[in-house]
Amino acid sequence: MxxxxxxxxxxxxxxxxxxxxxxxxxxxxxSDIAKQAGISRQAVYLHFxxxxxxxxxTTRYLDDIKGIDERLALSRETAGGVDRLDAxxxxxxxxxxxxxxxxxxxxxxxxxxxxxxxxxxxxxxxVRHGCVAAINAANNDGSLARDLPVKQATDxxxxxxxxxxxEQLTQECGQSQxxxxxxxxxxxxxxxxxxxxxxxx
Amino acid sequence: MxxxxxxxxxxxxxxxxxxxxxxxxxxxxxSDIAKQAGISRQAVYLHFxxxxxxxxxTTRYLDDIKGIDERLALSRETAGGVDRLDAxxxxxxxxxxxxxxxxxxxxxxxxxxxxxxxxxxxxxxxVRHGCVAAINAANNDGSLARDLPVKQATDxxxxxxxxxxxEQLTQECGQSQxxxxxxxxxxxxxxxxxxxxxxxx
DNA sequence: CTTTCACTTGACACCGTGTCAATTGACATG
DNA sequence: CATGTCAATTGACACGGTGTCAAGTGAAAG
Numbered sequence: 221m222x223x224x225x226x227x228x229x230x231x232x233x234x235x236x237x238x239x240x241x242x243x244x245x246x247x248x249x250x251s252d253i254a255k256q257a258g259i260s261r262q263a264v265y266l267h268f269x270x271x272x273x274x275x276x277x278t279t280r281y282l283d284d285i286k287g288i289d290e291r292l293a294l295s296r297e298t299a300g301g302v303d304r305l306d307a308x309x310x311x312x313x314x315x316x317x318x319x320x321x322x323x324x325x326x327x328x329x330x331x332x333x334x335x336x337x338x339x340x341x342x343x344x345x346x347v348r349h350g351c352v353a354a355i356n357a358a359n360n361d362g363s364l365a366r367d368l369p370v371k372q373a374t375d376x377x378x379x380x381x382x383x384x385x386x387e388q389l390t391q392e393c394g395q396s397q398x399x400x401x402x403x404x405x406x407x408x409x410x411x412x413x414x415x416x417x418x419x420x421x
Numbered sequence: 422m423x424x425x426x427x428x429x430x431x432x433x434x435x436x437x438x439x440x441x442x443x444x445x446x447x448x449x450x451x452s453d454i455a456k457q458a459g460i461s462r463q464a465v466y467l468h469f470x471x472x473x474x475x476x477x478x479t480t481r482y483l484d485d486i487k488g489i490d491e492r493l494a495l496s497r498e499t500a501g502g503v504d505r506l507d508a509x510x511x512x513x514x515x516x517x518x519x520x521x522x523x524x525x526x527x528x529x530x531x532x533x534x535x536x537x538x539x540x541x542x543x544x545x546x547x548v549r550h551g552c553v554a555a556i557n558a559a560n561n562d563g564s565l566a567r568d569l570p571v572k573q574a575t576d577x578x579x580x581x582x583x584x585x586x587x588e589q590l591t592q593e594c595g596q597s598q599x600x601x602x603x604x605x606x607x608x609x610x611x612x613x614x615x616x617x618x619x620x621x622x
Numbered sequence: 623c624t625t626t627c628a629c630t631t632g633a634c635a636c637c638g639t640g641t642c643a644a645t646t647g648a649c650a651t652g
Numbered sequence: 653c654a655t656g657t658c659a660a661t662t663g664a665c666a667c668g669g670t671g672t673c674a675a676g677t678g679a680a681a682g
Contacts, residue, residue: 246532247532247533324532328529328532331447331448331529332448344593372600372604375590375594375596375604376604376608378589378594379586379589379590379594382585382586382589384583384585384586384589385580385583385585385586388579388580388583388585389576389580392545393576393579393580395576399573403573403576403577406569406612407577407608407612410611410612411607411608411611411612415616
């Protein structure tokens, strides 16, 4: 029956999610996932052709459950270039920890797996589009730094908001999530915004 | 004879270096390295116990040949907080492309290999020390932004200068090396320096 | 002439992914 | 009740890459 089918599928996705969350994307094997889902290793392959497809599906599954598209879309509705930039940083920057485990697993596969590479790049291009929109909004109301080309501003914002930077600031530097957001906002404000548009910080 | 011994050892290191440089740290196997060095795969293990030890040794070897310690030390001698910050960004930022291949290979092993993880972290702590010194210098001559704690300034500079950020800006964003340096300097200046100390940009 | 030592050859164990074939057991339909 | 379908199981196996082991080669040094 297809509802059984669906149920097993989401049991697998949930198992993957949970395991990746627990050990932050470290060495989760197909057999671990199967065990966690309470099925045989081979059964996993009945639903997902390869490990990388499973990880990709888990990413989409999480995006869906967490409603990241809506959250990002919402941030776009904020009026005023500066506030909108902040809203975007909040939306994406606070999403990262929620998907860090799966992101790490996918990042690790990028090197060797074609499909994982494409899926991750896709994901990141979506974030970049958000950056473009935020930078354009700032540019339109004159709050973007005068001498800064839009392309370069986008590059900077996009790079600031990378998962790797979140990882470094929180895991290596020991910053709390709130401090991380603070750090990114400060850097974005001072680097990207015109002095007159910049809130004190 | 021990000079043969040494010669073979450096043939291996050179082979590793060359291969990692060519394919930017992608899937270089022990057998590839052996072939490139003109010896058998097993002979490599006579000189290096594991793949990760070989990569680590290659890193040190490169650091040595390229004289990165001297380059970083030299940047410390630049007088004036702002110029010194720039000198440090030049020194490290221009070194990254020279070691990108090996860095990538090591980064990929970090996830699964204890020794690689330690070696890489060590390396990055050395860079962090350079960041601390640069930030302190700026702080001492009053060019550091007034409201910015030294620790946070260090976190930001260190994160800006990560290999991952170089990778993203040059490989993903398509910036040239010169543009990359420009981007990092701009971001560092505007984020870390006091408005009055900041050169126009 | 013999010892030593770097290196070679070839076999093998281990791990994790992915494949295949035969089997089981539940449920649906004639 | 008999039959077919379908998800899932079990167990075996191939592959690729790392690392190990044992026996053998060949050249230089005493």
